[in-house]
Amino acid sequence: MRWLFSLLLLALLGAVQALSYTGGRLLVVLEEQSEREKYSVFLEDLAARGFHTTVDSPKSDKLSLFRHGERAYDHVILLPGKSKGLGPALTATQFLDFMKKEGNVLVALSSDHATPTAVQSLLLELDIHVPSDKGALVVDHFNYDSNSAAEKHDVLLLPYPKPLRPDVKNYFAGEGFIAVPRAIGQTLGNESPLIEPILRAPCTAYSYNPKDEADAVEDPFATGEQLSIVSSMQAHNSARLTVLGAAEMLQNGWFAEKATLNGKAIKTANRDFAQKLTAWTFKETGVLKIGKLFHYLDEGVSKKLNTSLAIPENNPKIYRVKQDVAFQVEISEYQGDHLAPYFPAPGDSVQLEFSMLSPFHRLNLTPISQTANSTIFGVSFKTPDQHGIFNFRINYRRPFLTNVDEKRQVTVRHFAHDEWPRSWQISGAWVWIGGIWVTVVGWVAFVAVWLYSAPTEKSVKKTQ
Template identity: 60%
Template sequence: MKAFLSLLLLGLVSLVQALSSTGNRLLVVIEEAADKSKYSSFFGDLESRGYSITYESPKSKTLSLFKHGNLAYDHLVLLPPKSKGFGPQLTPNILVDYVNNNGNVLLALTADQPIPAAVASLLLEFDVTLPPERSALVVDHINYDSNSAADKHDVLLIPAPKTLKTGVKNYFDVDGILAVPRAVGQLLGNDSPLLAPVLRAPETAYSYNPKEEEALEDVFASGSQLSLVSTFQARNSARFTILGSAEMLQDAWFNAQVKAPRAPEATSTANKAFAERLSAWTFQEIGVLKVGKVQHYLNEGKVKESTNLTVSEFPEINPIMYRIKNDVHFSIELSEYNGDRWIPFLPAAGDSLQLEFSMLSPFHRLTLEPVSPTTNSTIFSTSFTVPDQHGIFNFIVNYKRPFLSNVYEKRTVTVRHFAHDEWPRSFVISGAYPWIAGIGVTATGWLIFVAVWLYSKPDESKAKKTQ
């Protein structure tokens, strides 16, 4: 009976616990309460995944992201405001501070109303630039929905995101086509390794201001320069997602029927599945890494030759000192969160986990091979010889990839010279044989000379003449 009650309690806890690895407190900032019905499917999906959702207006006087110096909410959804901004409680400085304190943000934009200057200033903090015309939107005269945008061409039809580049995992791939209505294009800075585009505009798309009637001569950006969905992952692994089209989250576009101009028939959109994947990544349900045991030890003698060692025979784990030219073994345990549990982590094809053994600069940069998967983790390891250089060295695993939380592990050790009784004796060094032979010949010659000197008798006739 007790076992049954324990299982029942565990099941109830799992039902109310959010899938996020960082918490279930979610704040949705929406200006008009009546607009909640437009996103009912999206919010319902979040609630079914265990999130405790609080709805607030940016005009609310009780709105605050912090309580007693700590985060009041683990995650934040900002839907497009109809006023000039999000109010005094959601200024760019406060939102940046929220991200710096490990808060995750999903910011949705729309071209249906001008982008507030405060939002543009906020995105500049993340090296993301919006069009100078606050009413600009992205259009495409080739890839558009002929059912809903036959004239304006402002509802783009785009295939699901593909892998960003070789060696990067794709967490946003869905089956079907995405409808992107009235999107605001973003221009990402080239110098920031923290930015990554999720969904780029087609090559035939461009950004323009529909309020300008003059001929379009100079566009803000076009083609793949425009990012429609962008992500920013801070160094503390907090996530900030910019969704260029808030309408993608609305019920009207979840599984809507769309038709490209040259398509034979209409198809359903994959917006619902994409919204689920995008929110799951933003709220750290997927793409989250955890470090388990980090070990290094001396890999010589019996340790290197045999695996069946007793506790007393096994070397010290994580010693603080090594000697030059020691053989060392290093291992690290990594897990990946897949939405409900921790599983063994494996890098994407074409990628690898690396170890640096460095002082001021790396003396070794080695690939860590997966050698021993467990139920919820993978153990990566490698072996190497300590360089012939004494000093303070660091074992460093610095693994930073798009869409994966950052891994940075550092262990410091001292590397010393040989002790006076650890140097190899000259009689085991082949290069010393000529010198040893020279010493032997010299000593033997000296002994022979002494013996001849002591035991040789002087000539008697010469001695008498001298007298």
């Protein structure tokens, strides 16, 4: 019996292993089932990582992103097809609703096929712009593959992307070159803080439509690093959408192809990059989880940090102004199949806000200890000289990391009347304390003399 149980447990563990943080139901929308062979390695890789893949055509009647008002799938891959419409089940609104329910979408575009109108309006909604005319593609006369595109220069060989900023973690780093055949370049709007480029075109690239008859390209769609070949959008609820400019990148033909860059023979690393891209999009990487969150009075004898996670969160509901308070939070990062301690990129730090409408404190949290699968961040501070309803808040939003917004509300009260220092404890008050007591003693002496002197006066008067 026991071995049966352990076997079951093992099987369960196997099912759980290397799965996305949010779930494994994956829908691959592919119009031509005959094209499935081209993506077989990519789909097998996904299945090997624990995704339950459903391949369906947009023309299928049963196809729906929702069932009973809930997501029917956790993730969607949209591969390009011949038809310009995607049908009533896959409209831009459906995709947005899917993302509102925290579903992740990978949209692959191809310059061989027209971009469906649903996808165009979806991208427009997210402030990602693609060229409107069919056939526009990115060319580069310096970084092309001279094996397959010696004439047209439309197969780009690009190194792995560098970190977006020095203080942002790079989830797409690697060694080698990525082949980008016939990509649709995107430009990203400046208004949205939610969109980030993953892979930019090199500065010598530009977008152009080979069907244009003109010899020289005039007024190109975009040039240089303005062009994003792979771009991403992470909504406030951390739903992710990735736009891949070249669906061909995912095909078997480019996963480990020999290519020549400027006369140097190389091997493309598309398989690895596709793995990293889908891992990020489908929340296998870059997922943060908040564990226990403590705050406590840090005054008097027990002035040491509490690093034990065994005790439950029994945080006080009320503090007083000008009290020393310690705060601790446990943050984990999901890495493929397990939660690991999270460390921010160098130059970045998780911050705690102690806020009432606006923050009165905004403090960097420092890692104070570490458990097997989380880092414990902590900071101590003094509550401000302002009473009211305050929040301990961690609002941590970084590119490529899921958004963290945790709050704990506390009351900060003013001093009770018996908590003020007594007058004699303040040396500055001694003069005036002296003033009062000199007055009182003088008054007592005066009363004594007055009473003592009264009869003599009377006797004097009597004698008169």
